[in-house]
Amino acid sequence: MTHAEALGLFRETGALLEGHFVLRSGLHSRQFFQCAQALQQMPIVQRFGAALAEKVRSLGALTVIAPAMGGLVIGQEVARQLGLRFIFAEKEEGRLVLRRGFKIAPGERLLVVEDVVTQGGRVRETVEIVRQHAGEVAGVAMLVDRSSAALDLGAPAFSLIKLQVETFEPAHLPPDLAAIPAVKPGSK
16 A cells, blocks of 8 residues: 555545644644544455555564554554454553553564554553563554654554654644644544
């Protein structure tokens, strides 16, 4: 799947929004990827999952781990496409943790899968969980890399879409954004 094909699927499903948005990172943006809109369609999930799986197949991961909520659907599909085990990290007292009896064996190779990455905070938390359990991070796969600078996620990173999207600190909004009410459409 090419960058243009993936971006086209986001546009067709209404998952690429335009306006004034507050991102999970606290930054503001004119664009927002509402992946849930695209990922509610199983044929699209399969296409995205297959494309990401192809990019990371050679990494030799044994397990896919995703941060909840955003990475759950695409993480499970990438794991299914690769025939791997799937686990997830979820919030507990404001931090991502492993729960539900999930275990990581020492030396186990894991692939971290996320939907959208801007600054990489949730991915880094997930990478840290893997390392705290003596696992190895084989790589990071994401549908959308919307970071404005190169991210060091501690492992090779792969994306279907790499898009330079302007982001702004709340105190330094351009006049056009400051004039419109901000919306926080993602998960809290």
